[in-house]
Amino acid sequence: GQTVCECYDCYGGIDCSEFSPDCSADAGGGDPIFLEPFWMQNAEKSAIVVSGWHRMSYRYADYTMMSSEVEKYIRKLHSIVGNAITEDRYLVFGIGSSQLLSAAVYALSSENSSSPSNVVATIPYYPMYETQTSFFNSEDFQFEGDTNSWKLNNATKNNMDVIEFVTSPNNPDGELKTSVLGGKTIYDHAYLWPHFTPIPGPSDHDLMIFTLSKLTGHAGVRFGWAVIKDKDVYEKVSKYIEVADLGISKDTQLRVLKLLKVVVEDDGTQLFKFAYAKMRERWDRLNSVFSKSTRFSIQERHPLHCNFFNKTRLPSPAYAWVKCEREEEDDCGAVLEAGKITSRGGSTYRAKDRYARLSLIKSQDDFDLLLLRLTELVSLENGKI
Ligand code: PMP
Secondary structure (H helix, E strand, O other): OOOOOOOOOOEEOOOOOEEOOOOOEEOOOOOOHHHHHHHHHOOOOOOOOOOOOOOOOOOOOOOOOOOHHHHHHHHHHHHHHOOEOOOOOEEEEEOHHHHHHHHHHHHHOOOOOOOOEEEEEOOOOOOHHHHHHHHHOOOOEEEEEEHHHHHHHOOOOOOOOEEEEEEOOOOOOOOOOOOOOOOEEEEEOOOOOOOOOOOOOOEOOOEEEEEHHHHOOOHHHOOEEEEEOOHHHHHHHHHHHHHHHOOOOHHHHHHHHHHHHHHOHHHHHHHHHHHHHHHHHHHHHHHHHHOOOOOEEEOOOOOEEEOOOOEEEOOOOOEEEEEEOOOOOOOHHHHHHHOOEEOEEHHHHOOOOOEEEEEOOOOHHHHHHHHHHHHHHHHHHOOOO
């Protein structure tokens, strides 16, 4: 008899070899699976084995919650890449960078003040800042929306207590952002890696947050770190992590160490070359489709000198920020959906729905299908179908 296969989403037929013509390209989520082939190539070097009796304690032998080996490798990584200053700075680990985002808001907010600190971000912004700040519903901080509107509305007031999220490179549009208000800032550097942007020089801000998720692609490991200048802020961020979880998983830290050892091999050239080549190739292909379109446009990219690769190059952001140019097409997500492409609408990022975000960091199959659907849409516009 014949075995009936259970096929992946877009395939059917007796041996799953028939491509389903109706299949939608899913460019919605931010899962960084594009790095999976790199870890397949380095499968053995990056593997860990944990015996049942290992790492049972809450703490390490030196009585800390953070592995000093992991700390050492993170500092080494930043010095190789040249994307952040870590000398004379404190490090704090968190469960993904997500946990550190709210720890940072807590640490920078003014306790015992008569009014809560105001948390702002610049549109288009990553929605988690707003979700977390509102969800934790503290007496010490509240979400106040867009930085530029805040600036306009409070132009005459000084000494306002504001905490500004600066996402650089930005999610969704990939821009290298700087602070608008110049007060207390949380720099979210999730995408500050050579895969996605030229590295113009080391970031040297008071509070910077990084994540393993977009560096190695291991979003599921849930590991992030904060680089902090000020001792009081460091102590508050640490207190948050300790009260929330008594520190982060020791198994996670072991896996992180193993992965970072591979990342820093040959001065980081292996992973970063792979990641940048992949992103660059995807952007080249994407560009050639959008350059034939007047109906859709994508963000402009400007070349910068990259200290890591020691050359001038274009950014290759994790996401394409698409604009529907036709007056009547003010819901770009719906226009793309009709073309069998799932995106995230602009309003997710508090921007207009005339914009939509496409993820470029998913698997090769996902990207190839996205490109096929985009090519079909643009050919339609040019009357070639
Ligand atoms: N910051 C930004 C800008 C992000 O896009 C993401 C993930 N999409 C995160 C933080 C959170 O990532 P994680 O919790 O996996 O570190």
